[in-house]
Amino acid sequence: MKFFLDTADLAEVEEAASWGVVAGVTTNPTLYARIGGKLADFETHIGRICKLVDGPVSAEAVGEMRADIIEEGKRLSAIAPNVVVKVPTTIEGLAATKALAADGIDTNLTLCFSVPQAIMAARAGARYISPFVGRFDDISEDGLAQLADVVLAITNYDFGHKVEVIAASIRSAHHVTQSALMGADIATVPYSVLKNLIKHPLTDRGLESFAADWEKVVNA
Numbered sequence: 300m301k302f303f304l305d306t307a308d309l310a311e312v313e314e315a316a317s318w319g320v321v322a323g324v325t326t327n328p329t330l331y332a333r334i335g336g337k338l339a340d341f342e343t344h345i346g347r348i349c350k351l352v353d354g355p356v357s358a359e360a361v362g363e364m365r366a367d368i369i370e371e372g373k374r375l376s377a378i379a380p381n382v383v384v385k386v387p388t389t390i391e392g393l394a395a396t397k398a399l400a401a402d403g404i405d406t407n408l409t410l411c412f413s414v415p416q417a418i419m420a421a422r423a424g425a426r427y428i429s430p431f432v433g434r435f436d437d438i439s440e441d442g443l444a445q446l447a448d449v450v451l452a453i454t455n456y457d458f459g460h461k462v463e464v465i466a467a468s469i470r471s472a473h474h475v476t477q478s479a480l481m482g483a484d485i486a487t488v489p490y491s492v493l494k495n496l497i498k499h500p501l502t503d504r505g506l507e508s509f510a511a512d513w514e515k516v517v518n519a
C-alpha cells in the first residue's frame with residue numbers, strides 16, 4: 300500500500316516528504332480553507348505542492364455540472380504534469396471523467412460511498428477512486444467494511460486502464476492497518492495520523508533499554 304498525505308499544508312507536505320514515504324497528496328476545498336487559502340492563490344498553491352512531492356497531487360474541481368468540471372479540470376491539469384483532478388462521484392462527475400480521460404487527464408473520483416459508485420467511476424475512466432471510511436464511522440456505519448467491498452469489486456474486473464483505490468477519510472492507525480490488510484492500493488492520511496503510524500511503545504522501551512545498557516559499556 301502506498302501513502303498519500305491528505306493535506307493542503309505546505310509545511311506538512313515538505314516535512315512528510317522528507318520521510319520518504321509520501322507517494323502523493325490529496326487536497327479538497329475544506330483542507331484548503333483550513334490553511335486560510337484564498338481563491339486567487341489556489342492554482343499557485345497547488346503548483347507548490349506539486350513541486351514538493353514526486354507523485355500525483357489531487358486538486359478538486361468544485362463545479363457541479365459536467366461542462367464546469369471539464370473546464371476546471373483542464374485548467375487544473377495545466378498547473379503541473381502530476382496534477383490529478385478530483386471529481387465528484389455523480390452523473391455529472393462521470394461524464395466529466397469520461398471527457399477528461401479522453402484528453403489524457405487523470406481523475407480521482409471523490410466522495411465514493413458504495414460499490415456501484417466505484418464500478419461506475421472505474422468504467423467512466425477514473426484513474427483513482429476514493430471510498431471514504433471515516434465518514435461512514437461518523438454515522439455509526441462500518442466504513443472499513445464498505446472499503447473492503449469496494450476493493451474486492453474493483454479487483455474483480457479489468458477496466459482496460461489502471462484503477463487504484465484510495466482509502467480516504469482515514470482517521471486512525473486502525474484504519475490504515477485494515478486498509479493495508481484488505482489490499483487498498485493507497486491510503487490518504489492526515490499528517491497528524493501519519494506521524495503517529497511509526498510510533499510503538501515497545502520501540503520506545505527498547506530504545507531506552509539499549510541507551511541504558513550502552514551507558515554501562517561506555518562507563519565500564
Ligand code: E4P
Nearest residue numbers: 305325326327434467468469
Ligand atoms: C480524500 O481525498 C479527502 O480529502 C479526505 O480523505 C476526506 O477526509 P475527511 O472525511 O476526514 O474530511
